[in-house]
Amino acid sequence: MCRTGPSVPEPGEEHDVDSTDAAFTSLLEDSAEELYEQAPCGYLSTLMDGTIAKINTTLLDWLGLKRSQVVGRMRFADMLTVGGKLYHETHFAPLLQMKGEVSGIAMDIKTAGEQWIPVLVTSKVKTSENGEPTLIRTTVFDARDRRAYEAELLRGRKAAEEARRQSEADRLRLQEALAVLQQSLLPAELPAVPGMEADSYYHTASPDLLGGDFYDLFPLDGGRWAFFLGDVCGKGPQAAAVTSLARYTLRAAALHNADPVRTLSTLNTVLHDRYAGGEGRYCTAVFGILEIGDHHAGVHLASGGHPSALIQHADGSADYLPTPGGLLVGVLPQAPFVAARTRLLPGDTLLLYTDGLTEARTGPDRERYGEDALRAFTAAQPPAGPQALITALSGLLTSFGDGLDDDTALLALGIPATLPTSAKEDLT
Template sequence: MSPGAGDADSGGGIPGTDATFSALLEDSAEDLYESAPCGYLSTLMDGTIAKINATLLGWLGLSRHEVVGRMRFADLLTVGGKLYHETHFAPLLRMQGNLGGIALEMKTRAGPRLPVLVTSTVKKSDDGEPLLIRTTVFDATDRRSYERELLRARRAADEARRQAEADRERLREALTVLQQSLLPATLPDIPGMESAGHYHTASTMQLGGDFYDLFPLDDDRFAFFLGDVCGKGPQAAALTSLTRYTLHTAALHDPDPVANLRMLNTVLLDRYTGDDPRYCTAVVGVLERAGDATHVHLASGGHPPALVLRGDGKVDHLSTRGGMLIGALPAAQFVSVRTTLHPGDTLLLYTDGLTEARVGDDRELYGDEALESFVTDLAPARPHRAIDALTALLHGFGDGLGDDTALLALGLPAPTDTGSGTSP
């Protein structure tokens, strides 16, 4: 066996292998340093560059001869970056010993600034004395581009939100104007009587279908109506407009409330046929003065009952049970009722948005009984006071109010009351 082989068998290894590995490792480490995907440099404590890798030199367009021993790290930075380095970066690095992920900009020979992220660490001796600063530099061009794109996207989103809000506001204004066009601007003066009305909108972004009106038939008689059409939105608005026009015209032609409802029923059945039926509920009536009192004749088609708040504090429930939906059936039945208002009495009409509000933790219906209890505690009350109290009640329902509500109150002041008037 040759001496070489013996040396190998005895564990000495292949001749020259250790030296070769050592050389390879040294070469590999140097190549990794020079060709790393990030920049490396080492500086003295005063910032003078002692070593820099080829990657960073390539980014900056500089040669090693120009940099090593001739330039400080701050000289590689833009004016703003140099100022930040001297006032913040370098002092903090001396105090803390390391800083990571600092965004700076470096100058390049080609002209464009190079956005970078810098991490620096102070190397110390065994005695704790600072020897040099090692710095790693990452090209943040892609990150900066991403940040700019993100900023542009955020600005575009903000502008889109502002535009959407402006569009919603314009839509609210348009819907408010359209909703108001379906209601009387003011209520007429009725000699010796007081009237008040209110329309409570559940959503400013949807057209409701509730309506009311009060208008003279002649010197001694006034007609009124209040109702609620099915649905919401433009179709409900069109139906409301047709309903108001029909009832107004019918009352001027024939003051009989039942005849008015029959006319409306015929019109709706004729207008809305096939797979798109449209219907509504309504109460229609006539007021006729008779000395100190006012006679009331009203009829209902599927509408909640009217209430009378009497001057003595009692509340009468004017039942029109049996009155059917208007526009649903050709032979629909409508029920009429008569009453007389005396000084101190107030006739109250309302749509079912009031009684169908959800209240309490269990979101139960407010209901007819709760309303009658509320107005009983309120009676006696003049029309304005009754409407104000019910308006406050509606506001108190908050998001439990899912539907619009129309209110109309007509009454005679008590003998001790002074003045009369109307409210829109």
């Protein structure tokens, strides 16, 4: 039978208790000494002035020194780098003297080969029975693995930060490209219409997504002018493709036959035929014709599923021009579209808008802004023409903040309350 440690007598055996205890105690002393010398961390004891009185083999091996070079010849601070010595004298030693114990302080010790080893230092003051400090016991933990981990972590953080900066730069470049593309889907500026005033505005809800709202104003034959405003379902490149197709189809169709219902019917056929075989693409749209007369402008328009146009009158009132029953453009092969007529007089302004405006969420309950609120807001504005109304509405859109989650296009057309002489001559 193989035994380790002090022998334990079998039942009935006799043994010498004193000799067994002495052997066990001897083994403990040897184990404690070996543990101290070969411990995985450094141990040393210093006098109160820092002179090293005892040091274990582990710490000597780290330093590359012999015991005779250290004990009684060096102070603890002599093991430290220049910066470590300064920190020891100004912070570590005073704190140890005040508290009697300092734990886990990061320092660097210097080897005989002038290399640095990062360590964590814990020191505790031992006192005599009468409370007088007698020596300082210090434990030194090798922090090279920890330092390597921290360095790797720092490199990882720097790499992540660089990736974040690069991502932000890429996002800004993408936003710039999207803004350029978005502008290419809209007229650079509205043309000057004799005897009338026109203005427009486009509010982008997200600079990271292409919107599908569009508008235009262009001349036809016989002094007539065509205008339209629409909203393609969806966002992104697919919506942009439909937007481009819708704009150029409406312009081409208007030059061939400017009747509003016929023009929207042509767009409906093009969209349905183009996208019927795959994912359906459709839009809402208002298309109209302006016939400018003497101190007025006749308006003939048709709507395909689009919010009704709003008229701000010269007397300060505001009313919608109903176009009920118009179907979304591109959904069915044959779609009904509703036409309406009105006349703009001096001081009147016709407003077209996309539903990003009326679908905005406002107030603490995030209620839909709605058509009634838009009419009330418009009626509250001075009837000062399209530019003034567009300016007021752009401020309203900004006030919605994150409650506005869809792009919004605005187009306003009106007869100035006071016509300049040149405009009167053009009208006559």
